[in-house]
Amino acid sequence: MSGAELNRRALLWSAAAAACVPAASLARQAAPVTAAPAGVFEGTRDGDVHAYRGIRYGRAERFRAPVAVARPGERVRAREFGPVCPQRGARYLPQSEDCLFLNIWAPADAAAAPRPVLVYFHGGAYSTGSVTDPLNDGAVLARETGAVVVTVNHRLNAFGYLYLARLDPRFRDSGNAGQLDLILALKWIRDNIAAFGGDPACVTPFGQSGGGAKIATLMGMPAARGLFHRAMTMSGQQVTASGPLNATERTRAYLARLGVAEGDFDALLAAPSEALVEALDAVDPILGGGVYFGPVLDMQWLVRHPFWPDAHPQSNHIPMILGNTHDETRAFIGPDSAVMQGLDWGNIAERLGPQLRVDILPEWVVAQYRQRFPQDGPRELFWRATTAARSWRGQVEEADARARAGAEATWVYQLDFPSQTEPERGAFHTHDIPLVFGTLGAEGSQTGTGAAARRVSREMMTAFAQFARTGRAPWRRYTLPDRPTMIFDTRSRVEQDPRQWERELFARVPYVQPGT
Known part of the structure; x- marks a missing residue:
C-alpha cells in the first residue's frame, strides 16, 4: 500500500473518531467512573478521551513473582501516575519498588463496538525507563484511532532481573520477575479491559527498544500463551536470552559491588532500594561495562530462546510487525561523544x-563501506556500519526466522523520516515513539510539528491501529527472499530488501544477542 493510501485512511479514521461524541456535550459531563471486576475506577477526561492513571495491577515481594491485586466494588482514584521502578538518574519520579501500575486511555463512546487494545511496554533496555514519559501519553493515539491504549510499568534492573535461583532456591522466579510483571498486567487486561470498551480477544502489545525485546521474550514464554493476539516491536529484539551461568556470574559481580556476601540473602533483602540502585554500576564480568540485566533461560519460565535456533513455535500463529529506524546508533553515539572526537x-x-x-x-x-558509500565521511560511515551491525541484525534474524517457519503473518517497516529539529541525528533510535503516539510536540520529541511530521505520524498510527484491529498491516507481508519493507518517510513506499548489501555483509559472522 502506498503512503498516499495510508494517509487517506488516516484522515478518514481521524474524522470518524472525532465524530463519535459531540465535544460540547462531553465538556459538560463529569469525570468518568468505570466499574470493572478489579474495582470502580475514577479517571479524568481529556476531551473525548477518558484517562485512568496509576491503576495497580499487582504487588511483589523483592525478587519474587508478583501477585494480582483486585478491589472489587471499591472506589479507586485513578487520576495520577503511580511510582516507577527505582533506577539510575532522576528523570522519572517518584520511584518505588512498589511500581506495578498501568494506565488506560479509552475513547468516551462506550456504546461503540469493543475496541482493539494497544498495550505499550517502554524501552530503556531492562534497566531504565517509564511509561510516564510524555512521549508515551496515550490520549492522541486513542483519539485518532479509536483504540483503547494501555501503558505498563514493571520492575527493572536488579529488582526485575537479578538471577538468584542458582544461589538460593527461594528466589526461583528472580531472573524473570520483570517479565512476570508484564504477564500479570496482561492478565489484568484480559479480565478488566472490557469495562473500558476494549476487546479482551484483540490485545496487541507494542514496545520500543527494550519494550520490543520484552515482547519478543514473551512470545517464547509459555505463561504468556493466549494473553495477546498480535505483536509489534519497534527497534527491539530478543533473539536469545541470558544463559543461567553468565547470569549467575553477573549476580556475583553485582553482590560484590553491593557489599553483600554471596550467602547473606537476609542482608540483600534488607538493603534499601537506593543501595541496590547505586550498585547497578557494577562491572559486567562477561562483557565489561555496566552489568547487564535481562531475561534468563532459567528452564522454568523461559525454557528455550525466543528466536533461536528458530522462531518459537508457540507464537508463530501470532501476526507480528517488526520495525527499526534508519539511523539507530545516532541516538547512542552523539556527534560530541568521545568516540567521535x-x-x-x-x-x-x-x-x-x-x-x-x-x-x-x-x-x-x-x-567495504568506503567502497560502497564513497560519499560518506568517517562519522557517516561510523553511524551507518554500527546501525547495521548492532541494531538491525536482531530484527533481520527474527523476521527471517518467522518467514522460514511459515509464520502466519509478518510485516517489517523502517523509519527513514529524519529529525526535523536536529537533522544531523537522522532517524535515530526512539524517533518513532512520538510518531506512533502522535505526541509530536511533547518534551523529548525531535520530529517537529510541521505538515510532514503530522503526515508520517498519521500514517504510522493508522497502520498500527489497522494491524491491531485486523491482524494485517497495510503493506505486503515479509517473505523470503524479497523481504518487502515499508519505508515510512516524507514519501512512504514499500521497498524490497532495502538493507540487502549490509545484511549480507554482516551475515558472514554469527549473531550473538548483546548481553547474553
Whole structure:
C-alpha cells in the first residue's frame, strides 16, 4: 500500500473518531467512573478521551513473582501516575519498588463496538525507563484511532532481573520477575479491559527498544500463551536470552559491588532500594561495562530462546510487525561523544570495532563501506556500519526466522523520516515513539510539528491501529527472499530488501544477542 493510501485512511479514521461524541456535550459531563471486576475506577477526561492513571495491577515481594491485586466494588482514584521502578538518574519520579501500575486511555463512546487494545511496554533496555514519559501519553493515539491504549510499568534492573535461583532456591522466579510483571498486567487486561470498551480477544502489545525485546521474550514464554493476539516491536529484539551461568556470574559481580556476601540473602533483602540502585554500576564480568540485566533461560519460565535456533513455535500463529529506524546508533553515539572526537580515517577501524558488537575485522568493514558509500565521511560511515551491525541484525534474524517457519503473518517497516529539529541525528533510535503516539510536540520529541511530521505520524498510527484491529498491516507481508519493507518517510513506499548489501555483509559472522 502506498503512503498516499495510508494517509487517506488516516484522515478518514481521524474524522470518524472525532465524530463519535459531540465535544460540547462531553465538556459538560463529569469525570468518568468505570466499574470493572478489579474495582470502580475514577479517571479524568481529556476531551473525548477518558484517562485512568496509576491503576495497580499487582504487588511483589523483592525478587519474587508478583501477585494480582483486585478491589472489587471499591472506589479507586485513578487520576495520577503511580511510582516507577527505582533506577539510575532522576528523570522519572517518584520511584518505588512498589511500581506495578498501568494506565488506560479509552475513547468516551462506550456504546461503540469493543475496541482493539494497544498495550505499550517502554524501552530503556531492562534497566531504565517509564511509561510516564510524555512521549508515551496515550490520549492522541486513542483519539485518532479509536483504540483503547494501555501503558505498563514493571520492575527493572536488579529488582526485575537479578538471577538468584542458582544461589538460593527461594528466589526461583528472580531472573524473570520483570517479565512476570508484564504477564500479570496482561492478565489484568484480559479480565478488566472490557469495562473500558476494549476487546479482551484483540490485545496487541507494542514496545520500543527494550519494550520490543520484552515482547519478543514473551512470545517464547509459555505463561504468556493466549494473553495477546498480535505483536509489534519497534527497534527491539530478543533473539536469545541470558544463559543461567553468565547470569549467575553477573549476580556475583553485582553482590560484590553491593557489599553483600554471596550467602547473606537476609542482608540483600534488607538493603534499601537506593543501595541496590547505586550498585547497578557494577562491572559486567562477561562483557565489561555496566552489568547487564535481562531475561534468563532459567528452564522454568523461559525454557528455550525466543528466536533461536528458530522462531518459537508457540507464537508463530501470532501476526507480528517488526520495525527499526534508519539511523539507530545516532541516538547512542552523539556527534560530541568521545568516540567521535577526532575521528578520522586513520583511527576509525580501532574505534569502530568495539561498537559493532560482532566479532568481525573492522579494517575490512571500513574498506567495504568506503567502497560502497564513497560519499560518506568517517562519522557517516561510523553511524551507518554500527546501525547495521548492532541494531538491525536482531530484527533481520527474527523476521527471517518467522518467514522460514511459515509464520502466519509478518510485516517489517523502517523509519527513514529524519529529525526535523536536529537533522544531523537522522532517524535515530526512539524517533518513532512520538510518531506512533502522535505526541509530536511533547518534551523529548525531535520530529517537529510541521505538515510532514503530522503526515508520517498519521500514517504510522493508522497502520498500527489497522494491524491491531485486523491482524494485517497495510503493506505486503515479509517473505523470503524479497523481504518487502515499508519505508515510512516524507514519501512512504514499500521497498524490497532495502538493507540487502549490509545484511549480507554482516551475515558472514554469527549473531550473538548483546548481553547474553
